Amino acid sequence: MNLPLQPLTLPPLLLAACLLAGAALAPGVLQADSPDAHNWHLSHDIGMAGHRASSTDLYNSDTSAYYCRHTGEGGTRRTFWPIDVPEGLALGLVSVLGTRHTSSPAPTLRLYRSCAGTAPVWTVNLLATHVVNDTGEFRALIDLGQNMVIGQPGTCTQWLSVQFGTSSQSCGGHRRFGIKSVLAGLRDPDQLFFSNFRDAYATP
Amino acid sequence: MARPHPSASLTWATALPALPALPALAVLALLLALAVTSAPARAADSDVAGAMAGMTPSGSSGAVEVMGFQFRPVLHNTEFAPFSDGYVHCSAADQPWFDAALDLPDQVQINSLVLWGAAMGSAVTARLYSFCTTGATGSNPAPVMATLADLTSATNTASFRIEQPVAGNVITDTLRCTYSLRVNLGACSTSQQLGRVRVHYSH
Structure with a gap:
């Protein structure tokens, strides 16, 4: 049997095999450096997806952000962003991007969970509170740590509440005080290793 | 004396001038490898997207x-x-x-x-x-x-x-x-x- 090119084709084939093996390993290496490492799943919401608590709350939008528009008294200054946690996943992080002028009051972020069963009255639990003292473009992180919330969409629901100061405070003028995005970090609660992404987000 | 087949006398050393062709082969192999290995990843992403949209497995x-x-x-x-x-x-x-x-x-x-x-x-x-x-x-x-x-x-x-x-x-x-x-x-x-x-x- 004549195999004239065998001496030449063997090394490239070996090289290709090595590349295949290397490429097979590459996703693991890449995942360790990516936000999706350790099975974190990210769920984004734009600022304008927020629901104002009252029709007396004044707002405006720009590039999908939700800006508090109060320059004087009025409004509840509360806006809600629902956070879905599907069955089989757990909520571990909420990262909020926003902007705050130096004259704007410090916003308070609160993360709630409400569960309803067969009773007419349901429970509401405050999971975390975070006051943003930074001014300018800010990122606020609510890290639930080991107190992650297991998704129970048939019973419970979660939301982020942002309080833009009190009703007597000015929000600081046009498009100076708002929320640009809300990101929820969800993960498989059965995974053993999950700290890298949290650390990455916890470090500014 | 029978003259050997030209290709049969091609050894690794004599084939060195042909090495420039290797990068092309390597790139081809790499692309193939990426295609093979990334396909399951995309499927996994799709599964996650499904879960995020509230999809449920059969029977649930x-x-x-x-x-x-x-x-x-x-x-x-x-x-x-x-x-x-x-x-x-x-x-x-x-x-x-x-x-x-x-x-x-x-x-x-x-x-x-x-x-x-x-x-x-x-x-x-x-x-x-x-x-x-x-x-x-x-x-x-x-x-x-x-x-x-x-x-x-x-x-x-x-x-x-x-x-x-x-x-x-x-x-x-x-x-x-x-x-x-x-x-x-x-x-x-x-x-x-x-x-x-x-x-x-x-x-």
């Missing part, structure tokens, strides 16, 4: 819930305000309607509709609608609206939870249909409240 059940604050007034000038803990109520007497979109998974059976709220003086009603282009005809067919469930509270109950099965084995079709809720508070006051609505489904 689930629910989609909408809190009171997630409803939007039907009329733009409706005055609404929170009562507490996700409830909402209206204050203009003639504007008691609120709508919400329902993000149901595809190809699941809608089983029941549950409504929480408060009604002191007027009944609170909730309706589950579908808007489908299925069966619509013509060049610009309007979606066909159907009421899938309709429930009504008592007129004097400080806080209630009522549930009603959805008849007819309704299977969702998110390609052709959208699903929404409309709640009528009956009247606008702090004692007429919309709490939350939940839709149960099974696969």
Whole structure:
């Protein structure tokens, strides 16, 4: 049997095999450096997806952000962003991007969970509170740590509440005080290793 | 002496001039490897997206819930305000309607509709609608609206939870249909409240 090119084709084939093996390993290496490492799943919401608590709350939008528009008294200054946690996943992080002028009051972020069963009255639990003292473009992180919330969409629901100061405070003028995005970090609660992404987000 | 076949005398050393061809082979192999190895990753991403959209594995059940604050007034000038803990109520007497979109998974059976709220003086009603282009005809067919469930509270109950099965084995079709809720508070006051609505489904 004549195999004239065998001496030449063997090394490239070996090289290709090595590349295949290397490429097979590459996703693991890449995942360790990516936000999706350790099975974190990210769920984004734009600022304008927020629901104002009252029709007396004044707002405006720009590039999908939700800006508090109060320059004087009025409004509840509360806006809600629902956070879905599907069955089989757990909520571990909420990262909020926003902007705050130096004259704007410090916003308070609160993360709630409400569960309803067969009773007419349901429970509401405050999971975390975070006051943003930074001014300018800010990122606020609510890290639930080991107190992650297991998704129970048939019973419970979660939301982020942002309080833009009190009703007597000015929000600081046009498009100076708002929320640009809300990101929820969800993960498989059965995974053993999950700290890298949290650390990455916890470090500014 | 028989002359050897030209290619048979080609050794690794004599083939060195042909090495420039190797990068092309390597790139080809790398592309092939990436295609092979990234395909499962994309499938996994798709699975995650499915889970995020509320899809359920076969044989399971689930629910989609909408809190009171997630409803939007039907009329733009409706005055609404929170009562507490996700409830909402209206204050203009003639504007008691609120709508919400329902993000149901595809190809699941809608089983029941549950409504929480408060009604002191007027009944609170909730309706589950579908808007489908299925069966619509013509060049610009309007979606066909159907009421899938309709429930009504008592007129004097400080806080209630009522549930009603959805008849007819309704299977969702998110390609052709959208699903929404409309709640009528009956009247606008702090004692007429919309709490939350939940839709149960099974696969």
